[in-house]
Amino acid sequence: MQNIFSEALLATTINLSTPIIIAVFAGLISERSGVINLALEGMMLAGACAAALGSYFTGNPYIGLMASIAIGMLMALAHAYATITWRGDQIISGLALIVASVGGTGFILQLIFKHGGNTPDVTTLPRIIIPFLQNIPVLGVLINKQTILVYFAYLLPVLMYLFLYKTPLGMRIRACGEDPRTADTLGINVYLTRYVAVLISGALAGLSGAYLSIVQLSKFQENMSAGRGWIAIAALILGKWRPWSVFLAALFFGFTDAIQLTMQVVFPDSKLPREIFLSLPYILTILVLAGFVGKAIGPAAGGKPYEKEQL
């Protein structure tokens, strides 16, 4: 087990976990309001595509960022409309959006660039150098020279915690997720609150996709989300819907992903197939769900459409 904490591994971890972290908070805020958002995978993919296209056509990666937020929110709006206003099935709506996203992004890619697979290289987000950090050993190198998205991702747990637990809107979101009827009798507009939560969810999900195409790689590839949206959902459950725990869970999944990538460096003599590490997040989630690693209890009103009807 040489070099388990080698710089390469840590740097890779930060890199790989960032999109998952952003996505897990996308899932968190939606579900805390009582709306299951399974479409993370699709929103991530669409966000990646939008970011790449935005950067491609304007040369400005920040436009790409905004495009990814916009597309995420658009998809979230559809989801919200179908599930909140029309009280449709949240799970199937989520799956539908994923399918639509896979098709839509592939279609646009093919349409604009005439060949499938990927876009040409696009301008990526610049890395930001924070001067005084340069002198801290190890951590300094890791934290420094990251893009704005990384800093954002690592600030998210704090931001989310403050938002959900310390602001009126955040608390109302949680109330809608636990007991919408009580919230209703206190004059809170459950529908509107849920819409807001889902839209924020979409924005974050789109953003997580942007990381893939304008930071991790410098282009958009078909299906590049590669199941990371589902891993974010696994992390959401593993972290039991609480800001710090889901953050750690997402980080952990990034870590296992990183190990599997840097295996040659870390376990040079190991015979373990990397497939085991790839499967790890999923198996772990199942174990948690089964109660072998604590109970997983989510928002009490999650998944149920709210009907403002008389009793």
Add this chain to the structure above:
Amino acid sequence: MTPILEMRQITKKFGNVLANDSISISIKKGLIHAIIGENGAGKTTLMNILYGLYNPDSGTISINGEPIIIKNPSDAIKKGIGMIHQHFKLIPIFTVTQNIALGTEIRKGLIFVNEKAEEIRVKELSERYGLEVDPGAFVSTLPVSVQQRVEILKALYREAEILILDEPTSLLTPQEIKEFFEILKVLQNQGKTIIFISHKLEEVLEISDEITVLRGGKVIGTLPRKDATEQLLANMMVGREVLFRPYKPSVVVGKPILQVQNLWGKDRFGKVIFKNISFEVREGEIFGIIGVAGNGQTELALALAGIFPESSGKIFLDKKDITNLKNRSLRNLGIGYIPEDRQKEGLVLGYSIEENSFLGQHYNKPFSRNGLLDSDNIGTHAEKLVEEYDIRPPDTKLITKNLSGGNQQKVILAREISRDTRLIIASQPTRGLDIGATEFVHSELVKARDERRGVLLFSLSIEEVLLICTRIAVIYRGEIVGILDAYRTNEIEIGLLMLRGKENNVA
């Protein structure tokens, strides 16, 4: 003195049920005013209208002489009305303060909640009204009596002047009830007006200043405490004209079919739900068990039907020990069960009449053989039932979701009664049915009785048990407090047992 609250000619209909029939009630400021009546008398409906959860079909509400319109709880809150429901509306994962302030949060700057300020206000209110709470405690950790205080504080925090309490003592222990009454006195001293919904006579007589009695959606009368006695109130609550009994008493009552001995049941938290239950149901009799909803009869029925069989004690069917057998076995031994909720428990609504007609016997002959369904036998059986029980529309392939409530119940009855059963357990079989359907159910149960089978009827309606039962047991707080001969008792006697658990031998 202008009353602080007046509700005039409030009428509310749900389907063909007239829940509130032109109710007029006048509440004086600073008094504790009780509204009492049996289950279904219309008390909760009336208060829900006052609190804006329902809108009345007609009628007016005025506060301090000024007519107002209440469309939703927010309007009610703005007018100074607060309601504490029977089932608390609290969010378990929030703290006391967070629950109280939800929806009216005090802000710190633009974005954050100023919890400190909220806590201070909560503490203030808590001290002023003697409602001891820990503002930082999570509601999920609090006992029921403290949760109730949080609910009251929630109303006070929003400057309620009129407090509506719906069955506030239903979940409290006697000691907690004492403490609760003291809180009410403090609230009253601080000038609050309290409306208290209950069906418990002794409490109402202890604490209230004025009492209004509802029955069948109408106001029977309003009287000051000093003019009220238990006898009078019971009479007003349940008194009726002379009962017309269309069913002849049973011919001869035979040997016991079901014997229940010393049955105790606990819920999953270990709390005792019913205790010391002992009775017999004999051949040729309809044995009724009646009580105010929530006194353990639902759980008792489930225990006897083998669905919630965690009970200690003994149950015998025709002298055979069937204690703790599950419902599948009980069915095979000849016990039929008509569950309380016909749509959720008795029928698969997505199935047709035909498919529901053999539910519970589907693995036996003649309905199936070697794992395959026998569609001929199923078909003829279903046709027969539809005809015999006059189920409408008489199409056995019709999906039961589309049937009326009465016809849905007929399907269940047909299924359970037509079988060769020794005992039929019927749990509120006429709930929500119109007169015609109710009569039908009654005549079927009487017919079963006349065939020398036994019927165990769980009911909420005094009228019903007097109509068809041979003997009537009253359940109160999980215990049977009396077994009466249906032909020798009256509604007052039953009512008193239901409402206070004791015979009226105390002056």
Add this chain to the structure above:
Amino acid sequence: MHKDMAKSSFSLRDWLETTPIIVPVIAVILAFAFGALFILATGHNPIQAYVLFIRGAFGNTFNLMETITKSIPLTIAGLAFLFAYRCGVFNIGTEGQLLIGAIAAALVGFLIKLPPVIHQIVLILTGAVFGALYAGIAGWLKAYRGVNEILSTLMLNYPAIYLTHFLVVKVFKAPGVVPATPLINKSAELPVIIPDTRLHAGIFIVIGLIFLVDFILRKTVLGYEIRAVGFNPTAAAYSGISIRKNVIIAIMISGALAGIAGSVEVMGLHHRFFDQFSPGYGFDGISVSLVALLNPFATFFSALFFGAMRTGSTEMQIFLEIPRQLMTLYQGIILFFIAGQLIFITFIRKIIRKRKE
């Protein structure tokens, strides 16, 4: 959250069971209408494109056979999802179960020698058994640990993907460029039934399975109990039906069907397991089944439609350069409208009301 996730699916179930065919038809029409805008964006005439679509799907014998061939795994995967969903169980792990069934069949196919008909039966059973066992994990977790099957079956997809990948690439790899297992023995293959096409005998298995599933659900005690649990578990329990038993059986049969889908693909089309051979048949089976409103016979036609979307879209791509992925987008739109069921019900009610006036 877990119980509630299940609840939202239940109301959809009731609706699916009792909704007229018109709803998916409307969804499809809307998708094609809405999608026409996308086609316009490519600078082409939608009518022209759709004509090509039809030609590519049904235009000549070869195309038609291709469409039907593609519909084979889609139908079986659709039946798999349908069967579990009739019991109220949302099995979205059909992709993984399909792969497990396929690899098991592929390995048994080349490792063991058996006479012709027997070999094929053994392979199908192998696929079924392994698919059933893999799905059974999720079934056990749901029945005994209360784990919501949506999450467990989904999660189980990935270890299956990685495991089969590992087996194919690292353990049983046959020589050659594309990572794949060695060819199965000839005796295990499903023969092509129409010369010069790829349509294989798997179509007979499909037809057989449709009748089998329908028979089980409508004519057996097991099917009766499974559907009762799916509609109303409380009433089912009150009448003595064991929810646990039926949930586990339903999900295992579902997994078995998915496994058969995988093994039939191996036996009839590829004759071996090559890495990533499934373009998401398992996942598509879910859409197929929902569009078919959970009816076994309609599943075939729905699968045919989805197969047509694949072949038709290829034609549109070849001749008009309209990207194939457009069809996937259509699928998403169709599913989306099925999710938003209430739109239709409300819309239809409004029309009925207007007619009455």
